[in-house]
Amino acid sequence: xxxxxxxxxxxxxxxxxxxxxxxxxxxxxxxxxxxxxxxxxxxxxxxxxxxxxxxxxxxxxxxxxxxxxxxxxxxxxxxxxxxxxxxxxxxxxxxxxxxxxxxxxxxxxxxxxxxxxxxxxxxxxxxxxxxxxxxxxxxxxxxxxxxxxxxxxxxxxxxxxxxxxxxxxxxxxxxxxxxxxxxxxxxxxxxxxxxxxxxxxxxxxxxxxxxxxxxxxxxxxxxxxxxxxxxxxxxxxxxxxxxxxxxxxxxxxxxxxxxxxxxxxxxxxxxxxxxxxxxxxxxxxxxxxxxxxxxxxxxxxxxxxxxxxxxxxxxxxxxxxxxxxxxxxxxxxxxxxxxxxxxxxxxxxxxxxxxxxxxxxxxxxxxxxxxxxxxxxxxxxxxxxxx
Amino acid sequence: xxxxxxxxxxxxxxxxxxxxxxxxxxxxxxxxxxxxxxxxxxxxxxxxxxxxxxxxxxxxxxxxxxxxxxxxxxxxxxxxxxxxxxxxxxxxxxxxxxxxxxxxxxxxxxxxxxxxxxxxxxxxxxxxxxxxxxxxxxxxxxxxxxxxxxxxxxxxxxxxxxxxxxxxxxxxxxxxxxxxxxxxxxxxxxxxxxxxxxxxxxxxxxxxxxxxxxxxxxxxxxxxxxxxxxxxxxxxxxxxxxxxxxxxxxxxxxxxxxxxxxxxxxxxxxxxxxxxxxxxxxxxxxxxxxxxxxxxxxxxxxxxxxxxxxxxxxx
Amino acid sequence: xxxxxxxxxxxxxxxxxxxxxxxxxxxxxxxxxxxxxxxxxxxxxxxxxxxxxxxxxxxxxxxxxxxxxxxxxxxxxxxxxxxxxxxxxxxxxxxxxxxxxxxxxxxxxxxxxxxxxxxxxxxxxxxxxxxxxxxxxxxxxxxxxxxxxxxxxxxxxxxxxxxxxxxxxxxxxxxxxxxxxxxxxxxxxxxxxxxxxxxxxxxxxxxxxxxxxxxxxxxxxxxxxxxxxxxxxxxxxxxxxxxxxxxxxxxxxxxxxxxxxxxxxxxxxxxxxxxxxxxxxxxxxxxxxx
Numbered sequence: 001x002x003x004x005x006x007x008x009x010x011x012x013x014x015x016x017x018x019x020x021x022x023x024x025x026x027x028x029x030x031x032x033x034x035x036x037x038x039x040x041x042x043x044x045x046x047x048x049x050x051x052x053x054x055x056x057x058x059x060x061x062x063x064x065x066x067x068x069x070x071x072x073x074x075x076x077x078x079x080x081x082x083x084x085x086x087x088x089x090x091x092x093x094x095x096x097x098x099x100x101x102x103x104x105x106x107x108x109x110x111x112x113x114x115x116x117x118x119x120x121x122x123x124x125x126x127x128x129x130x131x132x133x134x135x136x137x138x139x140x141x142x143x144x145x146x147x148x149x150x151x152x153x154x155x156x157x158x159x160x161x162x163x164x165x166x167x168x169x170x171x172x173x174x175x176x177x178x179x180x181x182x183x184x185x186x187x188x189x190x191x192x193x194x195x196x197x198x199x200x201x202x203x204x205x206x207x208x209x210x211x212x213x214x215x216x217x218x219x220x221x222x223x224x225x226x227x228x229x230x231x232x233x234x235x236x237x238x239x240x241x242x243x244x245x246x247x248x249x250x251x252x253x254x255x256x257x258x259x260x261x262x263x264x265x266x267x268x269x270x271x272x273x274x275x276x277x278x279x280x281x282x283x284x285x286x287x288x289x290x291x292x293x294x295x296x297x298x299x300x301x302x303x304x305x306x307x308x309x310x311x312x313x314x315x316x317x318x319x320x321x322x323x324x325x326x327x328x329x330x331x332x333x334x335x336x337x338x339x340x341x342x343x344x345x346x347x348x349x350x351x352x353x354x355x356x357x358x359x360x361x362x363x364x365x366x367x368x369x370x371x372x373x374x375x376x377x378x379x380x381x382x383x384x385x386x387x
Numbered sequence: 388x389x390x391x392x393x394x395x396x397x398x399x400x401x402x403x404x405x406x407x408x409x410x411x412x413x414x415x416x417x418x419x420x421x422x423x424x425x426x427x428x429x430x431x432x433x434x435x436x437x438x439x440x441x442x443x444x445x446x447x448x449x450x451x452x453x454x455x456x457x458x459x460x461x462x463x464x465x466x467x468x469x470x471x472x473x474x475x476x477x478x479x480x481x482x483x484x485x486x487x488x489x490x491x492x493x494x495x496x497x498x499x500x501x502x503x504x505x506x507x508x509x510x511x512x513x514x515x516x517x518x519x520x521x522x523x524x525x526x527x528x529x530x531x532x533x534x535x536x537x538x539x540x541x542x543x544x545x546x547x548x549x550x551x552x553x554x555x556x557x558x559x560x561x562x563x564x565x566x567x568x569x570x571x572x573x574x575x576x577x578x579x580x581x582x583x584x585x586x587x588x589x590x591x592x593x594x595x596x597x598x599x600x601x602x603x604x605x606x607x608x609x610x611x612x613x614x615x616x617x618x619x620x621x622x623x624x625x626x627x628x629x630x631x632x633x634x635x636x637x638x639x640x641x642x643x644x645x646x647x648x649x650x651x652x653x654x655x656x657x658x659x660x661x662x663x664x665x666x667x668x669x670x671x672x673x674x675x676x677x678x679x680x681x682x683x684x685x686x687x688x689x690x691x692x693x694x695x696x697x698x699x700x701x702x
Numbered sequence: 703x704x705x706x707x708x709x710x711x712x713x714x715x716x717x718x719x720x721x722x723x724x725x726x727x728x729x730x731x732x733x734x735x736x737x738x739x740x741x742x743x744x745x746x747x748x749x750x751x752x753x754x755x756x757x758x759x760x761x762x763x764x765x766x767x768x769x770x771x772x773x774x775x776x777x778x779x780x781x782x783x784x785x786x787x788x789x790x791x792x793x794x795x796x797x798x799x800x801x802x803x804x805x806x807x808x809x810x811x812x813x814x815x816x817x818x819x820x821x822x823x824x825x826x827x828x829x830x831x832x833x834x835x836x837x838x839x840x841x842x843x844x845x846x847x848x849x850x851x852x853x854x855x856x857x858x859x860x861x862x863x864x865x866x867x868x869x870x871x872x873x874x875x876x877x878x879x880x881x882x883x884x885x886x887x888x889x890x891x892x893x894x895x896x897x898x899x900x901x902x903x904x905x906x907x908x909x910x911x912x913x914x915x916x917x918x919x920x921x922x923x924x925x926x927x928x929x930x931x932x933x934x935x936x937x938x939x940x941x942x943x944x945x946x947x948x949x950x951x952x953x954x955x956x957x958x959x960x961x962x963x964x965x966x967x968x969x970x971x972x973x974x975x976x977x978x979x980x981x982x983x984x985x986x987x988x989x990x991x992x
Contacts (some may be wrong), residue, residue, distance in 0.1 A: 422934055441810065445794065449767055452775075452929065452971075485921070490815060492977045493973065493977065495977075495980060496976055496977075498793070499737055499793075500976055500980060500981070500982070502931075503972065503976070504927055504972075504973055504976050504977075506927075506928070507928070507969035507972050507973050508969075508973070510965065510966070510969050511969055511970070514963065514965060514966045518962050518963070532836075590784055627924060628920075631801060635798055635801065638794050638795060638797075638798045639798065642792070642794065644801075667812065667813050669809065670805055670806070670809025670812065671806055671810050672809075673802075673805055673806075673809070674803065674804070674805035674807070674809055675802070676783050677798065677799070677801070677802030677805065678802035678803060678806065680794055681788070681791075681799045681802065682784060682799065685791040686795075698811050
């Protein structure tokens with residue numbers, strides 16, 4: 001049995017040696033990030049990853065923050081919550097970061113949340129669902145609008161158009177099902193009645209069966225699709241294929257990137273969705289407080305990443321600058337002091353809206369952060385805010 | 388020291404020494420976390436190895452049982468008021484019962500047909516977990532209550548390191564002993580030739596079912612352990628990709644070798660941690676390493692290494 | 703009626719893709735006993751290479767040809783570099799090798815291309831065709847027709863050519879085939895190249911409908927494998943029928959029962975079929991050698 005034992009010892013020794021990273025650099029402030037750069041949520045993690053790297057370089061070139069250069073540590077969880085949990089421990093225990101931006105999805109965020117809460121290190125999530133900040137955890141913040149807000153924004157628009165009976169079609173991924181639940185909860189408040197519900201799998205390639213059922217349900221006045229990824233694009237195309245164009249179709253902020261229009265093609269005409277101002281940067285009136293920020297970010301991102309801008313990268317931008325501002329105000333790299341300053345963020349103008357945080361609100365956005373957009377002729381049209 | 392020449396005792400002793408000594412070289416809590424993950428995955432792989440390595444039956448749906456164990460400790464305390472320590476055996480019994488019911492019809496299938504049937508079973512479990520969100524929290528998963536034993540709360544990476552390390556040793560001890568019992572010998576007879584086993588008077592169907600149930604219980608316990616350690620569970624744990632990962636651990640480490648299952652788990656758990664330095668090339672490297680190691684060590688890491696070392700030992 | 707036709711056409715289109723993937727599984731399995739879990743990656747390569755070639759300004763038909771050629775090269779490399787050196791390894795070892803290949807190819811695609819979704823223009827426009835009251839995308843006819851053509855060509859190849867007969871002989875008994883002078887290496891090379899080409903063509907045909915990205919292969923491999931087993935592994939007819947049946951199950955399941963549990967319905971049917979017919983619908987009963 002000696003040979004096996006010797007082989008085992010070698011394997012273990014090798015693993016330990018390899019895991020022990022290089023010595024740590026001094027005089028820097030270390031910011032960690034765990035993103036779904038690959039895997040099914042890579043369309044979220046990829047622009048977030050690019051944005052963080054881009055802007056940290058920028059900040060460092062301009063002298064860093066409070067005299068410290070930022071050292072960014074990014075791990076790719078591949079969309080796997082268990083892996084994210086391990087990387088979270090790695091950031092805390094091994095990299096000793098002072099703060100964390102990331103968690104591309106609600107699933108990975110919820111898995112990492114106890115780690116940061118336990119270690120008392122601020123954690124700015126980029127996940128969508130409201131459960132991340134409700135109930136409030138002391139060290140956990142987030143920048144993207146909640147799915148609940150998206151439902152409310154859509155329902156406001158429906159109310160204005162005097163449409164009350166809707167059908168829901170939801171993706172069975174985390175984003176789609178969480179938003180479906182939030183919409184179901186919010187509907188009665190707006191006098192909206194959900195007549196029928198259908199779902200589709202995250203990688204399904206044909207939704208005509210579900211849409212045919214909705215089409216044949218009497219009294220449906222509008223259809224709301226909660227989902228992200230390629231699913232909503234296929235729903236939109238199948239919708240046009242079945243000739244359902246007379247019934248308004250609403251998408252969510254989960255498709256807020258130009259690639260959705262590209263994928264859905266002419267079928268996207270007339271689709272409405274709530275989204276951040278970033279998508280319509282050049283169409284904002286000059287006196288809009290967000291105008292400068294979103295135009296700058298869009299130009300920088302598109303020039304560097306060579307892909308159309310999405311609001312997902314914007315969430316990472318907001319998270320990074322909320323954190324950097326907090327570190328500046330705290331004039332310290334103590335995680336506890338940084339956390340206190342993040343919570344005091346007031347009037348921060350980001351790509352997602354104007355952020356006013358408080359001890360009871362770790363998001364700090366209201367419904368005005370969302371704009372209602374309609375797709376026309378392959379571009380976003382900004383709908384006039386309600387009078 | 389005659390007992391040391393006993394293969395089983397030696398293997399166990401080596402693992403016990405490694406588990407006891409590792410913390411001496413751990414620079415931070417993160418290493419406890421990775422090691423604990425290795426132990427939990429290794430425990431599940433040991434069970435799967437009883438089915439695959441000893442009895443020669445494939446399962447591509449084993450994460451289903453892992454998920455059942457995990458959700459037992461999540462749902463029990465949250466919805467039914469059952470303590471986590473009590474929910475763990477309940478999950479294991481549930482998994483065993485399900486394995487028994489499902490195994491009876493599908494274990495008559497052979498080779499790839501068994502693979503697809505188990506895959507289908509695993510998919511169904513994952514689908515139910517993802518869909519019944521009132522109970523399971525849906526695709527985003529749900530939090531898991533802390534393990535409390537006699538008023539003592541199990542928290543922290545090092546605590547879980549010791550718990551999972553001890554569980555791994557017990558699991559390895561049982562599997563090693565199982566191999567030497569009449570049941571274990573029946574498993575191996577089955578592996579070598581089902582027809583021959585039948586001719587030798589072995590109740591093939593019953594023996595296969597035993598291996599399947601044993602493997603399901605191991606997976607379920609591992610699932611409970613991981614869920615309590617993470618304080619969180621989501622449907623990925625029950626998914627197809629996790630099943631494939633478990634199978635890969637067993638085959639990579641060495642079919643039929645208890646040590647192999649643990650080494651396979653160690654390799655597959657630590658690789659992604661090491662390969663992050665390659666950033667976007669991470670998956671390319673992972674795929675390459677799997678291919679190359681399987682080509683050059685077709686029987687798995689441990690049997691190949693043992694053979695090489697044995698050959699060097701003899702002039 | 704219109705509803706039924708709508709579900710039927712949806713199921714046939716999706717099923718045709720599963721059928722092509724299953725056909726690839728079966729072809730490789732017949733020639734070499736390998737279950738190739740990288741089969742889905744050929745579909746991905748077909749779509750992605752065409753998209754990126756087209757983006758470089760290459761005319762679509764040429765781009766499609768390049769994509770098929772690229773997939774065939776990858777298929778051959780997979781055989782020469784990974785499968786051939788492992789001859790004689792156990793079936794599970796070979797499966798793990800193909801799973802490794804699938805991870806590798808997906809990883810390479812995410813570096814070489816990108817992580818976004820892409821589409822191709824439909825071959826004959828997007829105006830739906832009215833078929834008995836159902837609205838059908840013209841591309842569906844391309845997918846179904848293309849699949850039928852591939853099946854027909856494969857059938858002619860197997861029945862009428864010497865190489866095809868060699869493939870069938872190898873499938874029946876590898877040792878005997880070698881004894882009568884069939885070069886089994888040629889047969890296996892052919893099977894890997896052929897299955898890659900079939901997968902890539904499927905990917906090109908279906909991308910205008912389903913969109914594509916670097917990671918579409920995993921799910922397709924899963925569904926294709928299920929389809930091949932449902933039909934009976936090693937039987938091309940079974941693979942095609944299994945694929946179409948699986949597509950129809952999903953579509954009618956979503957339409958008439960529950961869209962949430964449609965995948966579950968499909969797998970329950972597979973389990974029931976296999977318990978009743980342990981060799982799949984069209985599988986041969988093999989005689990076990992002791």
